[in-house]
Amino acid sequence: MKQTFTMLQKIKQLFSILWPILVAQITMFSMNFFDTIMSGHASTPDLAGVAIGSSIWVPIGAGFGGIFVAVTPIVAQLIGAKREEEVSFKVVQGIYLALFIAILVIGGGAIALDSILLLMGLENSVLRISRDYLLALAYGIPALFTYQVLRAFIDALGKTRITMMIAVVSLPLNVLLNYILIFGKIGFPALGGVGAGVASTLTYYCMAFIALIVISHHKLFSSYQVFKHVYRISLKEWKGQLKIGLPIGFAIFVETSIFAVVALLMSTFNTVTIAAHQVAMNFATMLYMVPLSISSALTIVVGFEVGANRLKDARHYSYLGMGMSIGMACICASILLLFSKEVAALYSKEAEVIKMAQHFLIYALFFQLSDAIAAPIQGTLRGYKDVNVTFLTACISYWGIGLPAGYYMADNTPLGASGYWIGLILGLAVSAVSLFGRLLVVQRRQKATRVNQ
Structure with missing residues (x-):
């Protein structure tokens, strides 16, 4: 990364960081996606088992993994302030913390998993597959969390193409391992859905290993000498990273878990409604990758500029990212509006499912507009290391407003299942407005602090 002086330079730098993310x-x-699809070709219980396992793991994995996002603004600000000599210590302590949290997650899962699955009232075959799938995934948690720290470090330097290449190499590897282990090829036993969990674990270790090799040997990272010194565990540094990381992780968990809860609440409706909801939500989640990526890119560039005390440039990046996100949301919304039937048909051949999915996809239009504002602001605030209000906003807007409103409308109005979508949209809108207000407050404080110095 480098200092920029014109808006065109900022656009180029932001885009060069953004597209690999x-x-x-x-x-x-x-x-x-491939875990679920390929398990479905093994058997229906395998599909159900992996789907249930994923619905449990994704919010937990995303939430705890979000803690390590803290490494990105920490390192970005150090680089901006030209304090590169401190980077190695921060990254190594992040790895120690990741391994410690991985042990806690595995231990907590060992204690609570059976009780959670039993409460869900699953068929014995589905329960067994879900349990074994999650147990297989558990072996890969230390590698996954370690990789997330290493990825945060690499991305903080603006070298997002490297983490992109690691992901691009890992996907076909994961699909190949799925094929071998789910269906029992080249002499391996057919593990069904459980094989998807084993494949994911092996993929996590490969990703972590590749990142370790790149950081250790690539000239782009040699000056930081990340693994040259063996540091003692620093509880003080852990506290500093958790102060930033925990609110980020909790906010991500709050956001992802509410969609899982709504999916469970949808189970009271008929099969067509459930299927249509999953279609629309899956496609909306894929579209969310755009503002989410812009958010990650903004954390990097804003953190870099704040570290260098170039607060005006940080503000310019924040509004540039927001404008880019809104523009992309308008394009995605237009695609949804014009091709909702074709999008729904990608997932199902049943006319009823397609028709209802089209209905839900219209609500996804409003998802895009709210996310286009909220996600970039979240990334910007992380660049400023301002994370606590984001967490509180997520709790209030999603769980305090969105879910209760959706539940009320679904049960007490003719809206039915659509009530949950309207409730989620309401929560997203409240979040977007609140976060924008917080961004204005933070930027004013930063400006006032600089004037008083």
């Missing part, structure tokens, strides 16, 4: 995000999203 977008490719990587879509690639990582595709891994879960």
